[in-house]
Amino acid sequence: MAEILILMFGGMIIGHVISSRKKLVNVLEKLIMWSIFLLLFLLGIAIGRNPEIMQALGTLGLTAMILSLGGIGGSVIMAYVLWRIFFREKKSSHEE
Amino acid sequence: MKNSLYILLFFVAGVLFGYGQWIPAWLNDTDPSKYALYLLMLLVGISIGADKSSLLLIKSQGLRLLLVPLATIIGTFAGVLLVVGLTGSLSIREGLAVGAGFGYYSLSSIIITQLHSEALGVVALLSNVIREIITLLLAPIMVVTLGRLAPITSAGATSMDTTLPIITASSGKEYAIIALFHGIILTVLVPMLVTLILTI
Numbered sequence: 001m002a003e004i005l006i007l008m009f010g011g012m013i014i015g016h017v018i019s020s021r022k023k024l025v026n027v028l029e030k031l032i033m034w035s036i037f038l039l040l041f042l043l044g045i046a047i048g049r050n051p052e053i054m055q056a057l058g059t060l061g062l063t064a065m066i067l068s069l070g071g072i073g074g075s076v077i078m079a080y081v082l083w084r085i086f087f088r089e090k091k092s093s094h095e096e
Numbered sequence: 097m098k099n100s101l102y103i104l105l106f107f108v109a110g111v112l113f114g115y116g117q118w119i120p121a122w123l124n125d126t127d128p129s130k131y132a133l134y135l136l137m138l139l140v141g142i143s144i145g146a147d148k149s150s151l152l153l154i155k156s157q158g159l160r161l162l163l164v165p166l167a168t169i170i171g172t173f174a175g176v177l178l179v180v181g182l183t184g185s186l187s188i189r190e191g192l193a194v195g196a197g198f199g200y201y202s203l204s205s206i207i208i209t210q211l212h213s214e215a216l217g218v219v220a221l222l223s224n225v226i227r228e229i230i231t232l233l234l235a236p237i238m239v240v241t242l243g244r245l246a247p248i249t250s251a252g253a254t255s256m257d258t259t260l261p262i263i264t265a266s267s268g269k270e271y272a273i274i275a276l277f278h279g280i281i282l283t284v285l286v287p288m289l290v291t292l293i294l295t296i
Contacts, residue, residue, distance in 0.1 A: 004137050004207065004291050011141020019146040029143050033099060035136040036202045037106045042129045043205065043221070044110020045119060046214050053215050054115065060215060063185045064194070064222035067176055071195045071223075072230055074175025075249035076242050078167035083243030086163060 100228075100258055103202050107221065133210050137287065140203070144284055164274055165281040168249040169289075172198060189293060190216055196289040197224040198252030198282045199231070199259075204290050211294040227252060231259050235266040244268060248275045253282035 018024055047053050053060070113119060176195035180186055186194075193212065197204030201224030209217030231254065235247035244267040251259040256279025264272045 002295075003134065005288060007134055007137040008141035008144075008287060011138040011143075012145035013141075014138075015142035015145020015147070017145075018142070019148065025143070025146045028139055032136065032139045032143060033102075035132055035139065036103060036206070039129055039132050039136065039206045040103055040107040040202060040221075041110040041113075042123075042127075042132070043209050043214065043217055044107040044112075045114035045123065046110075046129075046209070047218055048111040048114020049117065049119065050114075050214060053218060056215065057218070060219050061222050063183075064219045065226055066179050066183055066185070067191060067194050067219070067223045068226040068230060070175035070177075070179030071172040071198075071252075072175070072227060072250045074171035074173070074178070075168050075252070076171070076238055076246040077175075078171030079164075079245040079249040080242040082163055082167045083245045086160070087245060088243065 104225070129206075130210060133206055136203070136206070140287065147280075149280070161274060161277050162281070164245060164248060164278045165285075167245070168198065168252060168278065168282065169285070171249060172196075172252070186216075186219075190219075193290055193293045194220045194223050196286060196293055197227075198286055199224050199227040200253040200283060200286045201225045201228070204286055207287060207290045208294065211291065224252075228254050228258060232262055235259070235262045239266045244271055245274070248278050251275070251279070253279055253286055255279035256283060 015025070172195045173192060176191045177188065180188055180191035190212070193208055194204075194216065197208075197220050201221050204224055205217045205221035208220045228251070231247060231251045234250070238246035238250060247259070247263045247266055248255050248271065251263060255263055255275040256277075260272065260275055260279070263275045267275070
């Protein structure tokens with residue numbers, strides 16, 4: 001699915017070129033929200049009409065919750081390490 | 097915040113429409129979601145390219161700022177690998193793809209639905225919504241126990257918008273700029289990482 005990345009990079013170049021045209025950029029950014037609304041509505045329909053997924057919603061939710069906890073847990077531990085080594089030390093060296 | 101609500105409303109409305117078999121006829125003949133995703137990715141790229149603020153931030157704050165999103169990426173992937181290994185409920189690739197949403201549930205669930213399956217798309221949607229909610233609820237506690245960077249990494253890509261107010265309130269105003277930058281970097285990386293994880 002290289003199309004996705006190619007389109008995104010192509011968009012970045014276009015965005016860079018038109019970055020001074022604020023009104024146009026604003027309109028395009030509104031379009032982003034509407035594309036997201038449309039796509040999630042379509043995803044909802046695809047799920048709602050699929051009895052297998054509807055029956056598995058509980059299991060899928062539990063899987064989702066476990067992944068969230070894993071991701072957050074790992075992130076905050078890394079944040080703690082970074083804070084102890086880098087950010088907090090930098091603050092105390094300021095005070096010296 | 098308002099947009100998050102609309103996003104969930106549209107999704108729930110879709111589920112109800114689909115469940116009630118109340119589906120517009122044109123949807124049975126064609127699936128426009130692939131082309132809608134293409135349009136979305138082009139637009140996301142344009143909005144990134146048109147936004148100079150992240151480049152300016154790097155110049156003013158230095159590369160030290162990059163350590164925070166890096167910590168989030170490493171921490172998230174390590175944590176996801178751990179729980180996937182412990183529960184075995186998903187493959188490593190599936191778990192990492194969901195984790196690479198970093199709280200950006202709309203875009204990540206859309207891409208995962210297209211590239212993998214609707215079921216994993218639902219997991220990505222729920223998991224990344226939960227990530228945002230847990231951050232909103234626990235940010236003050238995280239600061240006290242794990243330091244001022246913790247709510248920022250927990251927030252993932254949302255640290256630039258929906259969770260920025262709670263981060264600023266919990267970690268302090270001087271961390272708002274770090275949170276903003278962190279969110280911008282992860283927002284740019286989400287579509288790339290999710291796509292790469294599912295295609296390589």
